Amino acid sequence: MRKQEIIEYLTHSCGLHRASAIRAVNGMFDLMASTLCKGEDIMIRDFGVFRVVDVPARTSFNIAEKAMMPVPPHKAVRFSPSQAIKSALRK
Secondary structure, eight states, rough: OHHHHHHHHHHHHOOHHHHHHHHHHHHHHHHHHHHHHHHHOEEEEEEEEEEEEEOOEEEEEEETEEEEEEEEEEEEEEEEEEOOHHHHHHO
16 A cells, blocks of 8 residues: 555545645654654554664675675664454454
8 A cells, every 4th residue: 555545545534635634644654754763662552563673784695796795783663563463364
């Protein structure tokens, strides 16, 4: 699903004007991004948890150069779905 589809869904299902739906979606994504950049988790009940994790340094194979190359340590966002989502996916 793309951002545009989320906006369309909110417009039709919630009866929002398109401009209001755009502001709501952009505001939500801005809030989520700034929260994750601070290193804080985002926990949404019955949906899941977005968590910032430290990824250790490793060595990877560069296909173009056919050589091993180091990948420095970095941060990444991981999503863990709630039990309700996991159960729905199993059906």
